[in-house]
Amino acid sequence: MMKVFILSILLLTPFFIKAQSIEDTIxxxxxxxxxxxxxxxxxxxxxxxxxxxxxxxxxxxxEVLPVSELSVNIAxxxxxxxxxxxxxxxxxxxxxxxxxVNIATRGLDPHRSWEFxxxxxxxxxxxxxxxxxxxxxxxxxxxxxxxEIIRGTASLQYGAEFGGMINYVTKAPDTxxxxxxxxxxxxxxxxxxxxxxALGGKVGKLTYYTYYQHRVSDxxxxxxxxxxxAQFASLKxxxxxxxxxxxxxxxxxxxxxxxxxxxxxxxxxxxRQSTRSRNYYSPDIYVPSLTLNWNINPNTMLQWxxxxxxGNRSSVEFEGFADKVDVIDPVTLQFKPRAVNIDRYNSRTSxxxxxxxxxxxxxxxxxxxxxxxxxNNMHRLxxxxxxxxxxxxxxxxxxxxxxxxxxSRNIAFSIENMIYLTPSFTVSPGFRYDRGKTDxxxxxxxxxxADIPNRIDHNIPAFGINAQYRFKTNARIYGGxxxxxxxxxxxxxxxxxxxxxxxxxxxxxxxxxxxxxxNGRMGDWMKYDVTLFRVLYQHRLGxxxxxxxxxxxxxxxxxxxxxxxxxxxxxxVMPVRSRTTYISVFTSTSFMKATYENATLAVGSxxxxxxxxxxxxxxxxxxxxxLNINYKSLRTxxxxxxxxxxxxxxxxxxxPTANGAxxxxxxxxxxxxNMSITFASRFVLKGSLNNIADKQYFTKRPLFYPxxxxxxxxxxxxxxxxxxxx
Numbered sequence: 001m002m003k004v005f006i007l008s009i010l011l012l013t014p015f016f017i018k019a020q021s022i023e024d025t026i027x028x029x030x031x032x033x034x035x036x037x038x039x040x041x042x043x044x045x046x047x048x049x050x051x052x053x054x055x056x057x058x059x060x061x062x063e064v065l066p067v068s069e070l071s072v073n074i075a076x077x078x079x080x081x082x083x084x085x086x087x088x089x090x091x092x093x094x095x096x097x098x099x100x101v102n103i104a105t106r107g108l109d110p111h112r113s114w115e116f117x118x119x120x121x122x123x124x125x126x127x128x129x130x131x132x133x134x135x136x137x138x139x140x141x142x143x144x145x146x147x148e149i150i151r152g153t154a155s156l157q158y159g160a161e162f163g164g165m166i167n168y169v170t171k172a173p174d175t176x177x178x179x180x181x182x183x184x185x186x187x188x189x190x191x192x193x194x195x196x197x198a199l200g201g202k203v204g205k206l207t208y209y210t211y212y213q214h215r216v217s218d219x220x221x222x223x224x225x226x227x228x229x230a231q232f233a234s235l236k237x238x239x240x241x242x243x244x245x246x247x248x249x250x251x252x253x254x255x256x257x258x259x260x261x262x263x264x265x266x267x268x269x270x271x272r273q274s275t276r277s278r279n280y281y282s283p284d285i286y287v288p289s290l291t292l293n294w295n296i297n298p299n300t301m302l303q304w305x306x307x308x309x310x311g312n313r314s315s316v317e318f319e320g321f322a323d324k325v326d327v328i329d330p331v332t333l334q335f336k337p338r339a340v341n342i343d344r345y346n347s348r349t350s351x352x353x354x355x356x357x358x359x360x361x362x363x364x365x366x367x368x369x370x371x372x373x374x375x376n377n378m379h380r381l382x383x384x385x386x387x388x389x390x391x392x393x394x395x396x397x398x399x400x401x402x403x404x405x406x407x408s409r410n411i412a413f414s415i416e417n418m419i420y421l422t423p424s425f426t427v428s429p430g431f432r433y434d435r436g437k438t439d440x441x442x443x444x445x446x447x448x449x450a451d452i453p454n455r456i457d458h459n460i461p462a463f464g465i466n467a468q469y470r471f472k473t474n475a476r477i478y479g480g481x482x483x484x485x486x487x488x489x490x491x492x493x494x495x496x497x498x499x500x501x502x503x504x505x506x507x508x509x510x511x512x513x514x515x516x517x518x519n520g521r522m523g524d525w526m527k528y529d530v531t532l533f534r535v536l537y538q539h540r541l542g543x544x545x546x547x548x549x550x551x552x553x554x555x556x557x558x559x560x561x562x563x564x565x566x567x568x569x570x571x572x573v574m575p576v577r578s579r580t581t582y583i584s585v586f587t588s589t590s591f592m593k594a595t596y597e598n599a600t601l602a603v604g605s606x607x608x609x610x611x612x613x614x615x616x617x618x619x620x621x622x623x624x625x626x627l628n629i630n631y632k633s634l635r636t637x638x639x640x641x642x643x644x645x646x647x648x649x650x651x652x653x654x655x656p657t658a659n660g661a662x663x664x665x666x667x668x669x670x671x672x673x674n675m676s677i678t679f680a681s682r683f684v685l686k687g688s689l690n691n692i693a694d695k696q697y698f699t700k701r702p703l704f705y706p707x708x709x710x711x712x713x714x715x716x717x718x719x720x721x722x723x724x725x726x
Contacts, residue, residue: 043066043069043070043071043628043635044066044085044527044572045063045064045065045066045085045086045570046063046064046066047062047063047064047519048062048064048148048150050418050426050468051355051366051418053122053301053303053355054301054302054303054353054354054355054368054370055157055158055353055355055368056157056355056366056368056416056417056418056428056430057150058418058426058428058466058468058478059153059418059426059427059428059466059467059468059478059479059480060150060151060153060154060466060478060480060515061150061151061153061478061515061517061529061531061568062148062149062150062151063085063086063148063149064146064147064148064149065082065083065085065086065146065147065149066145066146067082067141067144067145067146067147068144068145068146068171070082070674071635071636071637071674071675071676071686072084072637072674072688073672073674073688073690073719074140074141074142074144075098075141075142075184075186075188075192075194075215075719075721076097076098076188076192076217076690076719077097077098077099077100077101077138077141078097078672078688078690079091079101079102079103080624080639080641080670080672081639081672081674081688081690082141082147083103084586084588084624084626084639084641085570085572085586085588085624086105086149086570086588087529087531087568087569087570087588087589087590087622088105088106088566088568088590088592088622089103089104089105089588089622090103090104090105090110090617090618090619090622090643091103091110091699092104092110092111092617092699092700093698093699093700093711093713093714094111094112094700094702094706094711095226095254095256095281095706096217096219096224096226096256097190097192097217097219097220097226097714098192098194098215098217098226098228099138099226099228099254099256100112100136100138101113101135101138103116103166104116104163105151105163105164106151106152106162106163106513106533106535106564106566106592107535107562107564107566107592107594107615107618108162108163108535109617110617110700111134111702112134112135112136113134113135113163113166114126114132114133114134114135115161115162115163115486116135116161116163116164116165116166117154117155117158117159117161117163117164117165117166118135118165118166118167118168119158119165119166119167119168120137120139120167120168120169120170120250120287121167121168121169121170121234121248121289121291122167122291122305123248123287123289123291123305123307124159124307124309124349124351125137125250125285125287125309126309127285127309127313127343127345127347128309128345128347128376128378128406128408129159129347129374129376129408129410129487130374130376130406130408130410130436130438130458130487130489131345131376131378131380131406131408131438131489131490132343132345132378132489132490132491133161133486133489136252136283136285136311136313137250137252137283137285137287137309138228138230138252138254139168139170139230139232139250139252140194140196140211140213140215140230142184142194142196142211142213143170143171143196143198143211143213143230143232144168144169144170144171145169145170145171145172146169147166147167147168147169148165148166148167148169149164149165149166149167150164150165151163151164151513151515151533152164152482152484152513152515152533152535153464153466153480153481153482153513153514153515154482155432155462155464155482155483155484155513156414156416156430156431156432156462156463156464156482156483157368157370157414157416157430157432159412160412160432160434160460160462160484160485160486160487161484161486162484162485162486162509162511162513162535162537164513170209170232170234171198171200171209172200172209173200173201173202173207173208173209174200174201175201175202175207176202177201177202178201178202178203179199179200179201180199180200180201180725180726181197181198181199181724181725181726182196182197182198182200182723182724182725182726183195183196183197183198183723183724184196184684184721184722184723185721185722185723186215186686186719186720186721187719187720188688188717188718188719188720189716189717189718189719190217190218190219190220190714190717191216191217191218191219191225192215192216192217192218192717192719193215193216193217194213194214194215194216195213195214195215196211196212196213197211197212197213198210198211198212199211205237205238205239206235206236206237207235207236207237207238208233208234208235208236209232209233209234210231210232210233210234211230211231211232212229212230212231213228213229213230213231214228214229215227215228215229216228219257219259220272220712220713220714220715220717221259221271221272221273221274221712222259222272222273222274222277223257223258223259223260223274223276223277223279224256224257224258224259224274225256225257226254226255226256226257227254227255228252228253228254228255229253229254230250230251230252230253231250231251232248232249232250232251233248233249233250234246234247234248235247235248241295242294242295242296243292243293243294243295244292244293245290245291245292245293246289246290246291246292246293247288247289247290247291248287248288248289248291249286249287249288249289250286250287250288251284251285251286251287252283252284252285252287253282253283253284253285254282254283255280255281255282255392256280256281256282257277257279257280258276258279258280258281258315258317258706258707259274259275259276259279260274260275260276260279260322260326260707260709261275261321261322261660261661261706261707261708261709261710261711262275262322262660262709262710262711262712263322263323263656263658263659263660263709263710264656264660264663264710266322266660266710267660267696267698267710267712268696271696271698271712271715272712272715275322275325275326276317276318276326277326277390278316278317278318278326278335278338278389278390279315279316279317279318279338280315280316280317280392281313281314281315281317281706282313282314282315282392283311283312283313283314284311284312284313284314285309285310285311285313285345286308286309286310286311287307287308287309287310288307288308288310289305289306289307289308290305290306290307291303291304291305291306292304292305299356299357299358300354300355300356300357301354301355301356302352302353302354303352303353303354304350304351304352304353305349305350305351306349306350306351307348307349307351308346308347308348308349309345309347310345310346310347311344311345312342312343312344312345313342313343313345314340314341314342314343314394315340315341315342316338316339316340316341316386316387316392316393316394317338317339317341317707318335318336318338318339319338319339319707320707321659321660321661321707321708321709322659322660322661322707322708322709322710323658323659323660332388334388335388335389335390336388337385337386337387337388337397338386338387338388339382339383339384339385339386340381340384340385340386340394340395340396341380341381341382341383341384342380342381342382342384342394343378343379343380343381344378344379344380344381345376345378346376346377346378346379347374347375347376347377347378348374348375348376349372349373349374349375350372350373351370351371351372351373352370352371352372353368353369353370353371354368354369354370355367355368355369356368363419363420363421364419364420365417365418365419365420366417366418367415367416367417367418368414368415368416368417368418369413369414369415369416370412370413370414370415371411371412371413372411372412372414373410373411374408374409374410374411374412374436375408375409376406376407376408376409377405377406377407377408378405378406378407378408378490379404379405379406380402380403380404380405380406380442380490381400381402381403382400382401382402382404383400383401383402383445384396384398384400384401385397385398399445400443400445401444401445401446402442402443402444402445402494403442403443404440404441404442404443404444404452404490404494405439405440405441405442406438406439406440406490407438407439407440407441408436408437408438408439408487409436409437410434410435410436410437410458411434411435411436412432412433412434412435413432413433414430414431414432414433415430415431416428416429416430416431416464417429417430424469424470424471424472425467425468425469425470426467426468427465427466427467428465428466428467428480429463429464429465430463430464430465430466430482431461431462431463431464432461432462432463432464432483433460433461433462434458434459434460434462434485435458435459435460436457436458437455437456437457437458438455438456438458438487438488439453439454439455440452440453440454440455440490440493441453444494444495446497446498447495447498451501454493454502454504456487456488456493456506456508458487458508460485460508460510462482462483462484462485463482463483464480464481464482464483464512465480465481465482466478466479466480466482467479467480471520473520474520474521475518475519475520475521476518476519476520477516477517477518478515478516478517478518478519479514479515479516479517480514480515481512481513481514481515482512482513483510483511483512484510484511484512484513485508485509485510485511486508486509487508487509488506488507488508488541489541491704492506492541492556493506493556495554495556496554499552499553499554500543500553500554500555500556501546501553501554501555501556502555502556502557503555503556503557503558506541506556506557506558507539507558508539509537509538509539509540509541510538510539511535511536511537511538511561512535512536513533513534513535514533514534514535515531515532515533515534516531516532516533517529517530517531517532517568518530524574524577525573525574525575525577526571526572526573526574527570527571527572527574528569528570528571528572529568529569529570529571530567530568530569530570531567531568531569532566532567533564533565533566533567533568533592534563534564534565535563535564535594536561536562536563537561537562537563537564538561539558539561540558540559540560540561540562540596540599541556541557541558541559542556542557542558542559542560542599542601542602542650543555543556543557543559543601543602544557544559544600544601544602544607545602545605545606545607552605554602559599559600559601560596560597560598560599560600560601560610560611561596561597561598561599562594562595562596562597562599562615563594563595563597564592564593564594564595564615564618565592565593566590566591566592566593567590567591567592568589568590569587569588569589569590570586570587570588570589571586571587572584572585572586572587573585573586580631580632581630581631582628582629582630582631583627583628583629583630584627584628585625585626585627585628586625586626586628587623587624587625588623588624588625589621589622589623589624589625590621590622590623591620591621592618592620593614593618593620594614594615594618595611595612595613595614595615596610596611596612596613596614596615596650597611597612598611599611599613599650601650601651603651608651610650610651610652613647613650613651613652614646614647614652615647615650616646616647616648616649616650616703617646617647617648617665617700618646618647619643619644619645619646619667620644620646621642621643621644622642622643622644623641623642624639624640624641624642625639625640625641625642626638626639626640627639633677633678633679634675634676634677635675635676635677636673636674636675637672637673637674637675638671638672638673639671639672639673639674640669640670640671640672641669641670641672642667642668642669642670643667643668643669643699644667645664645665645666645667646664646665646700647664647665648661648662648663648664648665648700648701648703649662649701649703659708659709660701660708660709660710661701661708661709662701662708663701665698665699665700665701666697668695668697669695670691670693670695670697671691671692671693671695672688672689672690672691672692673688673689673692674686674687674688674689675687682724682725682726683722683723683724684721684722684723684724685720685721685722685723686719686720686721686722686723687718687719687720687721688718688719688720689716689717689718690714690716690717690718690719691714691715691716691717692716693716694715694716695715696712696715697712697713698710698711698712698713699711699713
C-alpha cells in the first residue's frame, strides 16, 4: 500500500509542477461575481427508500410529506391541508385548532391517531400502547421537516398497529454554523398568536438543536380558549464516522377549555355557541430518549434506542349530554360539582435493531431484526368529586371513585428479509412475535374488590410478506399483506356501573392489512399512486345485554368483526415547469366501504345483529384537490376538500337523536387558500385563508371523550406568519 501511495505521488507531481509554472506566467485578473438563481419545487410527497435506517420498506405504500416546504397553515396544525396529498386521510377536529393531530386511514379510528405507531425521530410517542395508545404528545408543526407515513403493512417491524407508522422528523440544524436561529411568528382570527423559536448548530463533534413554542387562541366557539407550549432539545455527538450517540428531550403541554357538545338544533342555530364554561382538559407529556447508532461495518448497522413517555392527562368537567344544562342550583346558589379525572403515564421502551446486507449465491439479501421491551405502568384516577367553581381546579372532596393501575410488560421480536430476486424484483417475508401480560389492580367504589383484578395475556405471532417490481420507466408495482393486532385497552375492561361487567377472557383485536398498488412518474409532467386495500379487523370490543337471576346487565366483550375495502388515488399533473414558473393540479381521493360482519351489539333493551352495517366514522369518499401556482419564490395553493357523509354509531341511525349523540354526520366541502413568499434570502411571509366560504360543519359525533354530540369545526379564519432564519 505504501509503494502504491509513493508511486501515485511521483506520477502526479509533474502535473502539479506544470500547473504551478503556467499560473506564474499568466497575470491575475479579478472576475465579477456570478449569481445563478433557480426556484425548486419541493412540496411533492416522495417515497422512502427500500432500506431506511434499520428498517426494510420495499414493497410498501409510503409517503414522505415535506412539511417545512408546504405553504399551509401549520400554526394551527390544519390536518386537511398538511395531509392533503395523503389519499384517504380522515381528519377529526376535537381538541381545538392547533392542539392535537387526529388522523386515520383505511376506515380506522382517528382519535388522537391511536391506530398508528406514532414516533418522533424514530422514538415512539404513543402514551401507553396497552393502556391508552393515544398520542397526547403533540410537537409543533413549525419544528417538523418531514412526516413519514407507512400504511398498515408496517405492522411487523414498527409495531403491531393496524394503521401503520407515522414518524415526525424534526428539522436539522445548519451544521456549517456554530449557531443558527429561526423564528416563525403567527397571528390570526379568534385571538390566535403563536411564536416558534429555534437554535441549532455544530461545535466540533457535537451537533445540537433546540426549540421553544408558545401558542394561545380564544377558539372559534365560545369558551374554547387554549394555551399550548412545547420544548425540545437534541444533542448528537459523533465519536467517529461509525459511532454516534443522540440524546433528546421533548415536552408537549396544553390546556384546552372544552366548550361542550351541541344538539343538532343548537348547531344549526349557532355553531359557535357553548354548552359548557367550566370544563377543561390538559395533557402534559415528556419524552426523553437516547439513541446509539453504530455502523459496525459497511454491511451491518446497529441502532439501540432507550426512551420513555411520562406525564399526565387531566380533566375537570361537568359531564352529560348536550341537553343537560350546567346552571346554578337555586337551592345551593352554586354550580354542581364537576368530575375530575387524571391519568398518570409511566412508559419505558428499549429497542435494539440490526440491519445486515449479505449475499447467497447471486441473490442479494437484506435482513432486519428487532427486539423491543416495553414496561408500562398507567395510573388512572377517575370520578373524583371536584369543586363547584369555574376555573381549572383538580382538587377533589373525598376519595376517588376509581383508583386503578394498569401494568403491562411485553417483549416483541421481529425479523424481515428482503430478497433481490433480480435487481428490479424484491420479496420480503417477515415475522413478529409479541409476548407479555397486562395486570389491572386497584379500587372501584361500586364494585366488589374481588371483581376488579384482571389479567390479559399477549401471546401473538404475526406474519407478513411484501413484494415490489421496479420498471425502467420510473414506476413500480408493490403489494403485500401483514397481520396486525390491537391490545385490549384500559377503557375496554372497566365496568361503568354496577349494571356492567367485563369479560375476563377478552381477546386482543387481530386481523391484517393487504394492499396492491402502482406508483411512479410520467416524465416531468405527472406523478401518480393508485392502491387497492383491504383491512380485516377481528374481535372488536363492545357491549352485549345479558341476564343473571332475572337481572339485566351490560357485558363488555368481543362483539364481532369488520372489514374495509377501498381504493386510494393520488395524482398530480404539472403542465408548466420552468426556471421561474410552476403550475400543477392534484387530486388525493379515496373510496372505501367498511362493514361489520358476524357482529352482535346491545341496542336499547335487546341484542341486535349488526352484520352488514357500516362502521362508524368511515366516509365512503374523501377527496382533496388543489391548484398550485408558483412564480419564483411565491407559492400559492387553492384547495378544495370534500368528505362524504358517515354514520356516528354501529346501528347506523340516520335521524339525529334529541341530544345529538347519534345520527348522520353530513357531508361537507371546504375551500382553503395558502400562499408563501421568501424575500431577502432569509425571510418568509405566509398567509392562510381557511374555510373561505365559511362552511359550518362537523367531522364526527364522538362516542366518548370529549362527549357525545355535535362538535363544531372552525369557520372562516385568516392566519399570517412571518419567519426569519439567521
